[in-house]
Amino acid sequence: MFHVKQFDVIVVGGGHAGTEAAAAAARRGARVALVSQSRAQIGTMSCNPSIGGLGKGHLVREVDALDGLMARAADAGAIHYRMLNRSKGLAVQGPRIQADRRRYRAAIHQLLAATPNLSIIEGEAVALTLASGRLSGVRLRDDTTIAAPAVVLATGTFLGGRIYRGSEREDGGRVGERPALELGVQLRALDLPMRRLKTGTPPRLDGRTIDWARLSPQRSDDEPWRMSPMTRGPRLPQLACAVTRTNMATHDIIRAGLDNSPLFSGAIEGQGPRYCPSIEDKVHRFGDRDGHQIFLEPEGLDDKTVYPNGISTSLATDVQHAMVRSVEGLERAVITVPGYAVEYDHLDPRALDHRLALTALPGLFCAGQINGTTGYEEAAAQGLIAGLNAAALARDDAPVILDRASAYIGVMIDDLVLQGVSEPYRMLTARAEYRLALRADNAETRLSAIGEAANCISDERRAHIARRMAQRDDLRASRVAPSAVDADIAREIEEDARYAPYLARQAEEIDRMRRDGAIAIPTGAALHAIAGLSNEMIERLTTAAPATLDEASRVRGVTPAALAALWLHARKSA
DSSP states (O other), X not given: OOBOOOOSEEEXXXXXXXXXXXXXXXXXXXXXXXXXXXXXXXXXXXXXXXXXXXXXXXXXHXXXXXXXXXXXXXXXXXXEEEEETTTSOGGGOEEEEEEOHHHHHHHHHHHHHTSTTEEEEESOEEEEEEETTEEEEEEETTSOEEEXXXXXXXXXXXXXXXXEETTXXXXXXXXXXXXXXXXXXXXXXXXXXXXXXXXXXXOEEEGGGSOGGGSEXXXXXXXXXXXXXXXXXOOOOOOXXXXXEOOHHHHHHHHHTGGGOHHHHSOOXXXXXTTSOOHHHHHHHOTTOSOOEEEEEEOOTTOOEEEXXXXXXXXXXXXXXXXXXXXXXXXXXXXXXXXXXXXXXEEOGGGBOTTSBBTTSTXXXXXXXXXXXOSHHHHHHHHHHHHHHHHHHHHTOOOOOOOTTTOHHHXXXXXXXXXXXXXXXXXXXXXXXXXXXXXXXXXXXXXXXXXHXXXXXXXXXXXXXXXXXXXXXXXXXXXSOGGGSOHHHHHHHXXXXXXXXXXXXXXXXXXXXXXXXXXXXXXXXXGGGSTTOOHXXXXXXXXXXXXXXXXXXXXXXXXXXXXXXXXXXXXXXX
């Protein structure tokens, strides 16, 4: 067996979670090995060509504020900018771009190549290596062993991945790419709480066969905003999208094909995402609807492929062809790659702590779809936190934990580790109780000090933050004309002033939550000694393992009476 040199952190998987984890750990000073089956596929956008949106755009801006990769890569590939919810307040607006897939991936490669301490190893991780009950590294298919005290699993849909299309079945995490089967078997053998989830993708279309003239165009925003305030220079040429709809004929074709659908035959046992259902689900569940929107999204400046957002499907290929050609503007459309569903293994995230570390196996961190989430943005945000904390473990540094009042990232992680998931988790602005303060436009203001304290930002980012913080201070003190300030900063300060009374009230709520909610509560067997806790409450608290009264208050099903019992016990024990 051949051993390579020791690393501090190993990241398994080169998707959005893995690339952010590897870069974040390396920025914190760790020696990082990023392991991917294919070096060329690192940074690939597996499903839709978009980044951001409602709730998701907040995550992207927060990742960027901590010097992550996604926002800068999005700008490097952006061929369509659209601010969602523009008619509403800044707190619930969602920055979203559509990216040229090749340019986005190339930007990720460039950013990784420019990151010190980061090595890319092409190979398949088939097993975790253990020593004295603790993680010691990873073994590859060629029997190479890579040693490290911390490992981040960012396996996406590859862990036990299986692809479904009509009656067709094949093992894979993406079409044409092998799944991680042995690693999934090992995790189950370690008695970890593993389950199955499902996601899907629509058929890809040849844009040259679409009748664009018959469809309603959706043009890119004129305002020159960016995903990352670090981005400078002109935009790429911008492409318009188009909107069409399914119709009753489409629905009849879909219903006629359901007998051969793996979603309805019982072949797929995993739950799919409620907020991004397949077209079969939409037609089955909303039978009274006369149509469902389809957004036709170009995938690149020099790529004729179009992504029909809204018709994710695992129907048989011949049914997909008929379905597509029943839609206005798509009567002659050619499918280049049929849609399919992927079922994969995930870990019950309640087995993790707020660092995204697995309590049962010290040294192991998990990020992305393995934790039961869906979406590029959710994966990137988890990867960032897992990478920072894996580096902290390896280098004996302080962990980075964001709470619900700090960031949407904190909301998501808190939801995952306390509530678990019954379907793929998607970030929504409604999930954040402090969303007035957690705007997409003020992520840099909220999180830059945390990034500085964690020593995870570059000198370039540090200079950028200092320049913009000086602008904020000058504008607030009226020492500078608005014309001398970056446009997004002027708008941020204006929004702060508009909502100042509400923000002050929310700040008081946050202070109270952090003060009272920090009361420690017993865990495990010690819960049985608390008077007034029913067996049901003990079971719920044991499963979620909240460490504080505030965390206990957010565990689904825990009653006010149980919280009162916990509070009284804490008072008596103080």
